[in-house]
Amino acid sequence: MILKRDEPLAPRTSYRIGGTAEYFFIPERMEEVSQAMSYCRAKGLELRVLGGGTNVLVGDRGWPAVLSLERFKHxxxxxxxxxxxxxxxxxxxxxxxxxxxxxxxxxxxxxxxxxxxxxxxxxxxxxxxxxxxxxxxxxxxxxxxxxxxxxxxxxxxxxxxxxxxxxxxxxxxxxxxxxxxxxxxRMxxxxxxxxASQPLHSHSAGCVFKNPPGLAAGRMIDECGFKGARIGGAAVSALHANFLTNDDHASAADMLELISKIRGQVKERHGVELELEIKVWS
Ligand SMILES: Cc1cc2nc3c(=O)[nH]c(=O)nc-3n(C[C@H](O)[C@H](O)[C@H](O)COP(=O)(O)OP(=O)(O)OC[C@H]3O[C@@H](n4cnc5c(N)ncnc54)[C@H](O)[C@@H]3O)c2cc1C
Structure with a gap:
């Protein structure tokens, strides 16, 4: 098993945001997955799996123990x-x-x-x-x-x-x-x-919020006037309001503040609590 120390997580995510992993496990055999789990259990660390990092907002302080299955690709x-x-x-x-x-x-x-x-x-x-x-x-x-x-x-x-x-x-x-x-x-x-409808070339994690039953989160965010809004380096895409992008060295704190502002205004205007689709590691 490969064990990296203080591995930067931002380059491993599509947002390009986040701190480091104190322990970063890359098992090379399946049995090593259980070994990494028991190592973390013994140390009292919550082990999280990072896939492509395309649906995760890693906090600015990173996450202590992370495992990648990048060797298992068949x-x-x-x-x-x-x-x-x-x-x-x-x-x-x-x-x-x-x-x-x-x-x-x-x-x-x-x-x-x-x-x-x-x-x-x-x-x-x-x-x-x-x-x-x-x-x-x-x-x-x-x-x-x-x-x-x-x-x-x-x-x-x-x-x-x-x-x-x-x-x-x-x-x-x-x-x-x-x-x-x-x-x-069809593909x-x-x-x-x-x-045509998504900012595929920006640093994003796809849709940030789930669509509430029968409603479109993007439309509600747009109706609150958020398209193009920004906090620090974090912005609401002008193409699709449910995509938040890292336009200019955004921190996780910028992104979380923008998320919180959107939630507050959507709740006020539409009476709906938006639920996160992305996973926040902080
Ligand atoms: C431009 C763009 C477009 C997107 N479009 C779509 C779309 O159309 N539809 C859609 O559903 N999503 C979309 N997404 C979101 C994202 O791509 C998906 O949710 C994707 O399936 C996440 O996979 P990942 O490997 O990147 O997961 P990660 O972001 O690495 O992880 C997501 C969650 O899964 C967990 N996880 C990952 N691997 C494992 C594992 N092996 N075992 C246990 N837990 C694991 C992580 O711990 C985390 O909680 C889009 C994202 C982007 C950036």
């Missing part, structure tokens, strides 16, 4: 079946699914990060979510036991799952067969829609 797709290790790139896995004519892959395009992060978040969008296609997930339980969970034990729901507090190691999937050209063409359309 994926495979054959007929209706597919499998992936948690550290695999999610976009590369989705491309492999499309090449394999796996229907449903089109709904998962344009989502950065890793397979592990996508499973924990039940990543997806208007046209579908990854959890729909899961058969089983292999996890390390908080006590270090390796366990296989069937799909109905994972509690997949809108941008959430019951996989929290566990370390996701790998998953098996099943997809209906589709037409490869149709899937690819291009969905990607174009995203390109």
């Amino acid at each position: 994926t495979d797709a054959f007929g209706p079946y597919a499998k992936a290790e948690a550290g695999a790139s999610f976009p590369a896995f989705v491309k492999k699914l499309a090449d394999n004519s796996s229907k449903g892959a089109e709904a998962l395009c344009g989502i950065p990060g890793t397979v592990g992060g996508a499973l924990l978040m039940n990543a997806g969008g208007h046209y579908g979510e990854i959890g729909e296609f899961v058969k089983r997930v292999k996890v390390a339980e908080p006590d270090g036991r390796l366990v296989t969970l069937e799909r109905d034990q994972c509690g997949f729901r809108y941008r959430d799952s019951d996989l929290k507090n566990r370390i996701i190691l790998s998953a098996d999937f099943e997809f209906p067969e589709g037409d490869r050209d149709e899937i690819r063409s 291009r359309d969905i990607f174009q829609q995203k390109k």
